[in-house]
Amino acid sequence: MAKSERVVIIGAGAFGLGTALRLKEEGYTYVTVLDRSMPPVPDGSSNDISRIIRFDYGDAIYARIAKEAFELWKTPEYSDAFYQTPCLWVCQDGTPEQPVQPQAQEYSDKTKRVLSEMGQEWHAVKSVEEAKEKFPKLTGRLASPGFDGFYNNAAGWADAGKAISRLASRCISAGVSFITGPNGQVIDFEKDQHGNIKAAITADGNKVPGDKFIVATGAWTASLVPAWNSMLAAGQLVGYLKLTPEEVIQLKDLPIYFNFSTGFFCFPPHEATGYLKVAVHGLGYTRNNESANVSSPPTNAVASRANYVPAEGLKRMEAGLRDLFPHLVSRGFERTGICWYNDTPTGDFIFDFHPDHKNLFIATGGSGHAFKFLPVIGKYISAAFQRNLPSKLLDKWRFPTQFREGFRDDEFAGDGSRGGPARRELTASERATFDSALKLSSRQSKI
Secondary structure (H helix, E strand, O other), X not given: XXXXXXXXXXXXOHHHHHHHHHHHHOOOOEEEEEOOOOOOOOOOOOOOOOEEEOOOOOOXXXXXXXXXXXXXHOOOOOHHHEEEOOEEEEEOOOOOOOOOOOOHHHHHHHHHHHHHHOOOOOEEEOOHHHHHHHOOOOOOOOOOOOOEEEEEOOOEEEOHHHHHHHHHHHHHHHOOEEEOHHHOOEEEEEEOOOOOEEEEEEOOOOEEEOOEEEEOOHHHHHHOOOOOOOOEEEEEEEXXXXXXXXXXHHOOOOOEEEEOOOXXXXXXXXXXXXXXXXXXXXXXXXXXXXXXXXXXXXXXXXXOOOOOOOHHHXXXXXXXXXXXXXHHHHHOOOEEEEEEEEEOOOOOOEEEEEOOEEEEEEEEOOOOOOHXXXXXXXXXXXXXXXXXXXXXXXXHOOOOOOOOXXXXXXXXXOOOOOEOOXXXXXXXXXXXXXXHHHHHHHHHHOO
């Protein structure tokens, strides 16, 4: 692959920016990134005040690569956006009011086994009482009934928006070109008679030519390229509760708390904003795009996420918060949101050329766990792009074609780390409220 070829990357999130920087570092001359927004993209999954950084995985490959990334989060290129803190992982039994995923304990056990095989330390926590003794700021009932847990001190969280901004600046310094707004919002591709991509077509009718194209568009991928049921855009719950300055200080030593069974997790306070952020890593919500017959977030450029989650999702976040801090529940969330994952059936990334377009490379499938790999993700995508990865990784991250004729919903169960109830489509009423909230959020941001 000639490094003088023009490489066009669609998507300015973690995958796209990480790849762009790596290609420039490896000597590629022409690297251009297209997106409808400058990074951090307001509604992209790479943008927020916090993302978990850990290498606690039930999969040994991801655990080793995440450990590699974890060490780099502590280096000067990334450390100003990284905060090391313990992560407490818990499981519980289900109740009629709190449905859980039955594979949670199995995934927790696999994770501990992988850590032990890597020679990494972890600490068992066998009861709520033990958890509160170690982390006394947790005042609720925690994961009850049936509590079982462990914690790892080698973990932390990253200010995602800050990290992406820094990475974008490094890309610009390295010579990466950016085209944004309607000029950069790719809506289609111009192809030759053999299916090769000649140019990316943008919302204003502009054509951006190239020799190789990399699609790194996250949850929007299936609405842009033929995905053959290999990926699914799923919306996840996020909530932000405003703390007083005194509460921020009181809770600053919180661990990250993650409930495998319910999917609920909570970060330590974000000092700059005063927010206590909670979220749910579940099977999520779909939003059918009838024209493309896929689930997709809105495709128009937005200024911020919609301040909305479905009513039952709000109750799930409140229930999780009550398990940790009962006294805070009545205060309510100052804002909420839906974060869109691009899920794959097994939770594996897709780093492969599209079967129908030999110069179109797909880098997607973050499946809710990709951001932690930011310091190394470009290295692995670039190697897959150049077919320089070990065959085991090329096979793990190949473009799945076995679902072309359709799939069962249980085939999109992920890696076993998801919690809570089954995935479902947003109702017509929920979708209308979401779309209205999205328009309101965009208007308010312009005031």
